Amino acid sequence: MADPHQLFDDTSATAPGRGYAAQQSPPVGYPAQGSFLAEPMSSFAMTYGSTLASHGKEIVDKNIDRFIPVTKLKYYFAVDTVYVGKKLGLLLFPFMHQDWQVRYQQDTPVAPRFDINAPDLYIPVMAFITYILVAGLALGTQNRFSPDILGLQASSALAWLIVEVLAILLSLYLVTVNTDLTTIDLVAFSGYKYVGMIVGIVSGLLFGKTGYYLLLSWCCLSIFVFMIRTLRLKILSEAAAEGVLVRGAKNQLRMYLTMAIAALQPLFMYWLTYHLVR
Amino acid sequence: MSNFEQSESDFYQSNYATDIQDQGYNDSGAHENLYGSQKCQTQESPQPDAFVPLEMLSSQSYIGQILQPTYNPEFLSHSSYADSFDEEPPLLEELGINFDHIWQKTLTVLNPIKPADGSIMNETDLTGPMVFCLALGATLLLAGKVHFGYVYGISAVGCLGIHGLLNLMSIAGVSYGCVASVLGYCLLPMVVLSSCAVFFSLQGILGTLLAVIIIGWCSLSASKIFISALAMEGQQLLVAYPCALLYGLFALLTVF
Numbered sequence: 273m274a275d276p277h278q279l280f281d282d283t284s285a286t287a288p289g290r291g292y293a294a295q296q297s298p299p300v301g302y303p304a305q306g307s308f309l310a311e312p313m314s315s316f317a318m319t320y321g322s323t324l325a326s327h328g329k330e331i332v333d334k335n336i337d338r339f340i341p342v343t344k345l346k347y348y349f350a351v352d353t354v355y356v357g358k359k360l361g362l363l364l365f366p367f368m369h370q371d372w373q374v375r376y377q378q379d380t381p382v383a384p385r386f387d388i389n390a391p392d393l394y395i396p397v398m399a400f401i402t403y404i405l406v407a408g409l410a411l412g413t414q415n416r417f418s419p420d421i422l423g424l425q426a427s428s429a430l431a432w433l434i435v436e437v438l439a440i441l442l443s444l445y446l447v448t449v450n451t452d453l454t455t456i457d458l459v460a461f462s463g464y465k466y467v468g469m470i471v472g473i474v475s476g477l478l479f480g481k482t483g484y485y486l487l488l489s490w491c492c493l494s495i496f497v498f499m500i501r502t503l504r505l506k507i508l509s510e511a512a513a514e515g516v517l518v519r520g521a522k523n524q525l526r527m528y529l530t531m532a533i534a535a536l537q538p539l540f541m542y543w544l545t546y547h548l549v550r
Numbered sequence: 551m552s553n554f555e556q557s558e559s560d561f562y563q564s565n566y567a568t569d570i571q572d573q574g575y576n577d578s579g580a581h582e583n584l585y586g587s588q589k590c591q592t593q594e595s596p597q598p599d600a601f602v603p604l605e606m607l608s609s610q611s612y613i614g615q616i617l618q619p620t621y622n623p624e625f626l627s628h629s630s631y632a633d634s635f636d637e638e639p640p641l642l643e644e645l646g647i648n649f650d651h652i653w654q655k656t657l658t659v660l661n662p663i664k665p666a667d668g669s670i671m672n673e674t675d676l677t678g679p680m681v682f683c684l685a686l687g688a689t690l691l692l693a694g695k696v697h698f699g700y701v702y703g704i705s706a707v708g709c710l711g712i713h714g715l716l717n718l719m720s721i722a723g724v725s726y727g728c729v730a731s732v733l734g735y736c737l738l739p740m741v742v743l744s745s746c747a748v749f750f751s752l753q754g755i756l757g758t759l760l761a762v763i764i765i766g767w768c769s770l771s772a773s774k775i776f777i778s779a780l781a782m783e784g785q786q787l788l789v790a791y792p793c794a795l796l797y798g799l800f801a802l803l804t805v806f
Binding site for chain 2: 412
């Protein structure tokens with residue numbers, strides 16, 4: 273930044289200078305573009321403003337990495353259409369899939385694009401937004417729609433998601449499980465149930481309450497199986513995951529924990545959708 | 551800062567005395583009037599005649615004394631704009647509006663099946679999108695709905711969301727202006743839908759079908775341009791889905 277002494281000189285000189293500039297203008301017209309920028313005061317102000325802006329941007333970029341791990345998030349969005357299609361099919365029909373192990377590549381998990389078992393964030397985020405819009409549509413067909421209701425639905429769903437993830441984190445901590453499940457993984461897994469919810473609401477809109485209950489129970493069952501099979505590999509110890517019955521308090525506790533997490537999903541699915549279908 | 555020093559010295563060398571200047575500014579309205587009239591002046595040549603009709607400045611000699619010493623070519627040479635009127639770039643070029651590019655981009659949007667050229671999005675051009683947003687608002691107005699605020703709000707939030715998503719999904723990042731520009735251009739079919747809404751109501755099977763087709767058209771062109779500009783393979787439908795959600799919101803505005 274230039275010396276403040278100059279700044280003081282400029283402001284004090286504009287008082288008589290203003291008259292001068294005003295007197296200048298009649299013959300040459302109001303100095304619109306070029307000469308305005310040529311006045312040293314304004315060019316200094318412009319450079320100061322732009323350095324401020326770039327400095328601010330640097331600060332934001334530096335700090336946003338502390339709160340939102342952008343590179344880690346990018347891993348969860350490295351998906352392609354084939355993966356999304358297969359994953360949606362898996363979420364709605366997980367019974368035939370055999371191998372649930374996530375493939376690794378030198379200690380880092382492979383990107384979701386290449387391994388269907390890897391969790392991703394694209395499906396949960398899109399499913400959440402679609403759920404809000406479909407809820408708005410459902411309320412609209414029952415003439416209960418207003419834009420604030422949409423915001424209400426969105427915030428309540430988000431709040432329940434945060435509560436669920438915190439509860440799972442707390443229970444994982446209490447059971448002292450040695451797992452490589454990160455928070456973002458848990459958010460991804462909790463977000464998969466929105467797919468089933470959307471299917472339920474849409475069938476409720478098209479086929480009435482019977483259709484809603486039928487398809488919702490199917491989706492609840494499939495998400496239950498999906499969660500158990502996925503979390504079993506992550507929470508239980510190696511031996512138990514392979515199916516060998518290992519008796520021991522620790523493993524039993526972990527098994528109960530997995531079942532509790534999986535049972536939480538159908539509960540939330542029903543809780544968040546029953547008031548939308550009449 | 552040397553320019554200012556020099557112009558300051560020019561100021562002190564000019565001929566007219568400061569007391570005349572004080573006299574001129576003692577009139578209450580004179581200052582604003584003088585300033586206001588200066589704004590209307592063109593830049594190329596001094597026009598002393600324009601000050602004659604001003605009633606505030608009564609004495610002709612006063613006007614003459616303003617004009618004479620101030621036409622100082624030394625001062626003018628420090629300012630970059632008036633090197634010469636002929637050397638100024640044309641207005642449209644200075645504003646960055648290139649009608650040929652705008653037309654090319656519009657054609658790319660109107661034909662969603664033809665593969666797009668990745669380089670057309672190199673310059674961020676927001677004039678076309680602004681025009682299309684205004685056209686959408688105007689056609690909605692013709693149908694009796696004053697929704698300008700909603701249009702701008704939805705486009706701002708939608709641009710922000712898609713910008714974040716594309717930055718996370720692609721290897722090369724995008725700038726916010728590029729996203730806003732592409733989404734704005736692909737709003738053109740929505741303008742077609744809302745102009746249809748002026749003539750017949752869209753709340754029916756035909757209207758819903760038309761809305762779905764238009765949403766598909768908009769999101770396919772937007773995803774096509776994004777894919778070619780960011781070199782993302784195998785992700786066109788994934789990019790098209792959030793765009794379809796965004797344009798679905800616009801269609802909701804238009805239909806209901």
